[in-house]
Amino acid sequence: MVTADPRHITTPSAPRVVALDIARSAAIVAMIVYHFTFDLELFGYLAPGTTTLPGPWRTLAIVTAGSFLFLAGVSLWMAHGAGLRWGAFWARFAKVAGAAALVTLATYFAFPDAFVFFGILHSIALCSLLGLAVLRVPWPLILVLAALVFFAPDFAKSNAFNAPYFWWTGLQTISLRTVDYEPIFPWFAPFLVGLALAKLADRAGLWTRLATPDPSRSLRLLSLPGRYSLILYLIHQPILIGLIWVATQLIR
Template sequence: MQRIVWLDVARAVAVLGMVVYHFTFDLAMFGYIDPQTPVTGFWALFARAVAGSFIALAGFGLVLSHGQGIGWARFWRRFGIVAGAAGLVTLATYFVMPGQFIYYGVLHSIAVSSLLGLAFLRLPAGVLIVAAAGVIALPMVWRSEAFDAPMLWWVGLSPYVRPSMDFEPLFPWFGPFLIGMAVAKLVLARGNLARGDAGGIGFIGRHSLMIYLVHQPILIGLFSGWVWLNG
């Protein structure tokens, strides 16, 4: 089956952005640039943009795959893959960086948002946009000590959270997911779904999850090898 070309391209651009950011992060981690570079200024905004694009594209994909009716077997298979990958990220980062391990990163956010998104599938695009605005705005104007517990940090409404290398809590990051769903509804209404083969960049888009999982270990391995060779 031919795929939607521009959607694969969008996923590929998000993946490449992620690789660029993590390359910059690794430069800082190995001492080649200022350690604050990847977490301040442009690069901090860039990281949020990349994370938001992944989450929004997941929302788009939910409507594309299940907007006309939920295919439960297909949904649970995809959910299991994403949730399992999220678990692997948590496990790996716990052993590598226990003080800042990823307990609710991009993949965790996509998995939970996909579950919650099922309840929003029948809503029109306008309502989804309003809901997204509310989700994004809430943690800016209200937080509560009631959410200051490890089991509730993922909600994103606690005034304090445990430090993590990647943290995209429900509030505000369910907002981009809802925006992706709204965009999908608008696009589907216009029928802008040209299909074809995006070539090499399409390959990246089709295998975005695998690249997400393996690129950082590969980059760290390359940096470690460079340090060893030049040590």
């Protein structure tokens, strides 16, 4: 099996796959658009349920979350496909897990009845840990596992998972109230698909062809949000809510 070029993975000056950063940028933009609409609903400018009931906005939320997890799976292979770098892995894990804890704390004060106890960052952190277990599994088998994970809620839900400490699984039979919820079943599935396809792309030499040692200015601009996706995730909602609040005060 062809693995990723170790120079690409371990050397800071190695060519970067800008296409992945641009994909993250697109996911960031979609997230901001959705959350801006959600905030407008929160402030009463849109009808209740606009972003949460089945429809285009709810579809956008699902696709965006799936995109983040898919890209996290790709990133796991890109970073550690040539060999696990434990220091880098744990440093990144600590950042994501710490950010997830901040989101939980902030939303607990903002939405005490629907705070985020297992949102997208929590899911990415745990999926990254679980992904290590299948990092060396052949990509077709990872896709099979992804299918099993995706359909697990259809056949594995049980009252045994109704206790709060099992809610991260998504296999409980009770409804939960939270503004962001991506449990392992089924959300580990897009992560696994990203990991599997990253391995397949590596075998086909796609990453080498996509590597951009000297991207154009336009590509650098498009990729910039994707390179700082975690920071943007943490700050965009306070900024959006603040802007809408100010606008609300001005028009009253």
